Amino acid sequence: MTKEIHFKFEKISEVAQTILKNIKSKTLLFYGEMGTGKTTLISAIVKEMGGTDKTTSPTFSIVNEYKVTNDTVYHFDFYRLKSQYEALDMGIEDYFNSGSWNFIEWPDKIVDLLPENVTVLELSLTEDGGRTLKLSEKNLSDGWQKK
Numbered sequence: 001m002t003k004e005i006h007f008k009f010e011k012i013s014e015v016a017q018t019i020l021k022n023i024k025s026k027t028l029l030f031y032g033e034m035g036t037g038k039t040t041l042i043s044a045i046v047k048e049m050g051g052t053d054k055t056t057s058p059t060f061s062i063v064n065e066y067k068v069t070n071d072t073v074y075h076f077d078f079y080r081l082k083s084q085y086e087a088l089d090m091g092i093e094d095y096f097n098s099g100s101w102n103f104i105e106w107p108d109k110i111v112d113l114l115p116e117n118v119t120v121l122e123l124s125l126t127e128d129g130g131r132t133l134k135l136s137e138k139n140l141s142d143g144w145q146k147k
Contacts, residue, residue: 002136006126009040015133016044024137025119027096029107032123037131038105039077041123045103046073057105062090073101078109087113116141 003022007015028045030038043055050069058064058077066073074095081087087110095102096115107114122134 002134005133005135006130007133008128008130009037012041012044013048016041016048019045019121019133019135020048022135023119025115025117026100027102027115027118028104029114029118029120030103030105030123031107031120033125036123036125038123041121041133042075042103042105046075049073049101063095068101071100072098073103074098076102076104078104078106081106081109084110084113114140 001022003018005015005018030042032038039055039057046053046055046066046068049071051066051073053066055066055075056064058075059079062076062078062080064075066075076092076095078087092110092113096113104110104114116139118138118140120134120136120138124132126132
């Protein structure tokens, strides 16, 4: 299943609702160049899940935790990681095995550590200042890897 959505940020709440209705995995991989709105989209999704905390990029802390209705979201930003060993040192496997939501920016930095079933969200800019989102479910054991 691949779903493509074109949107402007004024409609981001509706996009977040669509994402939540169409995903099967609790591990969401966010791909996109700097400035495409990955953190903004994550913030909208967390809000739609009942989160009330301010959602910010964990660029320096690497992970932020948000309480949502009956669950927790762990928001990772692996942009600054030098190697996958840094993610192992911080206990990434414990996060993946927690049963909670894992939202990951720059997942290509830890591709060998990712769980088998993931939801991939690929964001790109459009000429009119909007965004295109490609949403798909992937099974990494099938050999799929986004690099």
